[in-house]
Amino acid sequence: MEANTLNELKKFALDIRIETLNMISKHGFGHMGGSLSVADAITVLYGNQMKYDPENPKWDGRDYLVLSKGHCGPALYSALAIKGFFPREELLTINKLGTRLPSHVDKNLTPGIDMTAGSLGQGVSCALGIALGLKLQNKPNMVYAIIGDGEAQEGQVWETMLIAPNRGVKNFIVLLDNNKQQLDEFTEHISSLGDIRRKAEDFGWYALTVDGHDLSAIDEAIEKCKAEDKPGFINMETVKGKGWPDKEAILGNHALRGAAFAGVDEAIDNLRKELAAI
Amino acid sequence: MKYEMFDAKKIIGEVTLQEADANPNIVVVSTDSAPRTGMAGFIAKYPDRYYELGIMEQSAIGVSSGFATAGKVPVFCAPAPFVTARPFEMFKIDIGYMQQNVKAIGRNCGFNYSDLGPTHYGLEDIALVRLIPGVTVLAPIDASQLRGAMRTMLRHGGPVYLRIGTAPIHKIFDEEAFVIGEGKVVREGKDVAIVTTGEIAVNVFEAAETLAAQGINAMVVTMPTISPLDEAIIRKAAEATGRIVVVEEHYEVGGLGTAVCETCAKIAPVPVKRLGVPHVYLSAGPYDDLVKYCKLDSAGIVETVKAFIAQENS
Ligand SMILES: Cc1ncc(C[n+]2csc(CCOP(=O)(O)OP(=O)(O)O)c2C)c(N)n1
Ligand SMILES: [Mg+2]
Numbered sequence: 173m174e175a176n177t178l179n180e181l182k183k184f185a186l187d188i189r190i191e192t193l194n195m196i197s198k199h200g201f202g203h204m205g206g207s208l209s210v211a212d213a214i215t216v217l218y219g220n221q222m223k224y225d226p227e228n229p230k231w232d233g234r235d236y237l238v239l240s241k242g243h244c245g246p247a248l249y250s251a252l253a254i255k256g257f258f259p260r261e262e263l264l265t266i267n268k269l270g271t272r273l274p275s276h277v278d279k280n281l282t283p284g285i286d287m288t289a290g291s292l293g294q295g296v297s298c299a300l301g302i303a304l305g306l307k308l309q310n311k312p313n314m315v316y317a318i319i320g321d322g323e324a325q326e327g328q329v330w331e332t333m334l335i336a337p338n339r340g341v342k343n344f345i346v347l348l349d350n351n352k353q354q355l356d357e358f359t360e361h362i363s364s365l366g367d368i369r370r371k372a373e374d375f376g377w378y379a380l381t382v383d384g385h386d387l388s389a390i391d392e393a394i395e396k397c398k399a400e401d402k403p404g405f406i407n408m409e410t411v412k413g414k415g416w417p418d419k420e421a422i423l424g425n426h427a428l429r430g431a432a433f434a435g436v437d438e439a440i441d442n443l444r445k446e447l448a449a450i
Numbered sequence: 451m452k453y454e455m456f457d458a459k460k461i462i463g464e465v466t467l468q469e470a471d472a473n474p475n476i477v478v479v480s481t482d483s484a485p486r487t488g489m490a491g492f493i494a495k496y497p498d499r500y501y502e503l504g505i506m507e508q509s510a511i512g513v514s515s516g517f518a519t520a521g522k523v524p525v526f527c528a529p530a531p532f533v534t535a536r537p538f539e540m541f542k543i544d545i546g547y548m549q550q551n552v553k554a555i556g557r558n559c560g561f562n563y564s565d566l567g568p569t570h571y572g573l574e575d576i577a578l579v580r581l582i583p584g585v586t587v588l589a590p591i592d593a594s595q596l597r598g599a600m601r602t603m604l605r606h607g608g609p610v611y612l613r614i615g616t617a618p619i620h621k622i623f624d625e626e627a628f629v630i631g632e633g634k635v636v637r638e639g640k641d642v643a644i645v646t647t648g649e650i651a652v653n654v655f656e657a658a659e660t661l662a663a664q665g666i667n668a669m670v671v672t673m674p675t676i677s678p679l680d681e682a683i684i685r686k687a688a689e690a691t692g693r694i695v696v697v698e699e700h701y702e703v704g705g706l707g708t709a710v711c712e713t714c715a716k717i718a719p720v721p722v723k724r725l726g727v728p729h730v731y732l733s734a735g736p737y738d739d740l741v742k743y744c745k746l747d748s749a750g751i752v753e754t755v756k757a758f759i760a761q762e763n764s
Contacts, residue, residue, distance in 0.1 A: 449472025
């Protein structure tokens with residue numbers, strides 16, 4: 173990746189984290205951990221990979237993202253606002269009565285959201301359906317789905333894992349935000365996913381593992397998947413809460429409420445300084 | 451009126467632990483939500499009887515059914531949609547049709563998860579479970595009743611679904627034995643009967659006071675059991691007042707209101723007004739805003755009851 177592009181992506185990633193922390197802390201509730209761990213994948217998708225038109229969110233040349241771990245809406249909303257799908261100020265309406273930005277992504281409310289999610293495991297099947305539909309029409313659009321490691325315990329995820337390679341979809345890439353934590357606990361202590369990359373490979377996917385906070389590595393992994401004749405599975409090794417050092421990889425960082433946001437202003441300030449320094 | 455408030459999750463956890471002390475067959479099944487939601491005491495004391503499966507609600511119902519066959523009394527507690535809607539067919543067959551001794555608890559029902567929005571609202575759980583023959587459906591009114599209902603449920607043989615919101619809930623009544631299938635007249639009145647279930651009842655009690663001050667005497671009937679429904683008390687309310695308003699934090703379609711209409715059509719035909727959540731997709735939003743929007747706050751209940759009576763009299 174060119175240095176210039178990488179710098180722009182780095183700025184975009186910081187901007188997403190700043191807006192995410194700002195919107196959820198001002199609202200007083202939000203899924204902090206998973207929103208921050210997925211921020212870099214969203215950065216690469218909207219900063220370098222996906223085709224889209226903020227003026228025309230339903231443009232039929234667009235690529236699709238299904239945020240199957242729909243509780244991380246805030247990170248995606250931040251990216252969409254930064255890219256001009258709707259005004260940045262609107263981010264502060266999260267979860268207010270009548271908002272277009274509920275905490276879980278909703279296709280009928282938000283410009284740029286193609287699939288509703290929130291009940292874990294469902295989005296990834298819907299994403300597969302989009303990919304199959306596009307393939308049937310010989311369309312080149314890509315379909316991406318982002319799932320969580322906790323979410324990957326849902327049986328429905330494994331149904332998609334089975335069908336996609338059997339149907340030979342290749343315009344389909346699943347990104348696993350493998351942040352090692354689910355709602356209550358470390359995933360390892362609940363129902364470990366084991367060697368998830370290998371499991372995906374055994375199911376027939378082109379599967380690889382990357383550092384999910386290395387922007388050029390994520391970008392490269394997507395390029396590799398696109399070059400293959402199979403659906404792609406990217407196991408992104410990530411840190412839950414990445415970008416707010418005090419909250420990284422600790423229990424209780426899944427969703428924060430009220431007083432749990434103590435220290436967020438300093439965290440946002442630090443991200444702003446980092447952004448200014450690029 | 452000011453009531454003492456209790457954390458419903460804590461009550462669920464406490465009663466489960468007490469009953470588990472007496473009954474070694476009680477096990478707890480969880481789908482990534484137990485420790486922080488009241489079961490910490492149980493987990494600490496009985497780690498071997500606690501099964502954290504991960505996020506797999508369909509399996510949780512199936513596994514619970516299997517536990518029942520093996521002589522255990524499984525308690526599965528999770529947000530209402532993930533206990534009822536997500537694994538509905540497992541509920542229907544593995545619990546209902548097989549008549550397994552499984553205790554399913556749908557917490558954060560109604561708008562309780564207002565912060566999480568429509569995918570997490572529990573607005574159709576009564577309708578879904580009520581549809582499955584032979585499953586008892588409980589919706590306690592207050593903290594005391596929740597304690598009693600939990601105890602009765604865990605001692606009762608057969609499938610039970612208990613729904614509860616888990617925002618802080620009021621303690622309104624003194625504790626007494628909870629009897630499945632019994633409604634209760636908590637206020638006498640002759641102008642209209644208000645039938646209600648679940649913790650939203652507290653708003654009904656307040657509304658009844660306001661109505662009384664305005665010269666409308668409402669009978670108030672609480673229905674902490676929805677299936678099997680106390681049909682005798684519905685008949686009594688219908689005969690005493692001639693009209694019924696049903697208030698519930700559930701879709702107007704399929705819930706207690708529907709059950710009351712079915713009963714009235716069968717044995718006590720009087721006009722019924724269902725005041726629940728309108729059968730549309732609602733916005734995300736703060737809990738109080740949503741309750742108010744649906745007219746389930748006491749002012750909304752007063753307004754609805756008065757309009758119903760006026761319409762009936764016109
Ligand atoms: C079907 C279903 N069950 C339970 C939940 C409640 N829930 C929301 S997020 C979450 C944990 C998700 O963990 P993971 O997929 O690892 O997400 P992340 O760590 O990225 O936040 C749970 C259990 C849900 N939303 N949907
Ligand atoms: Mg996770």
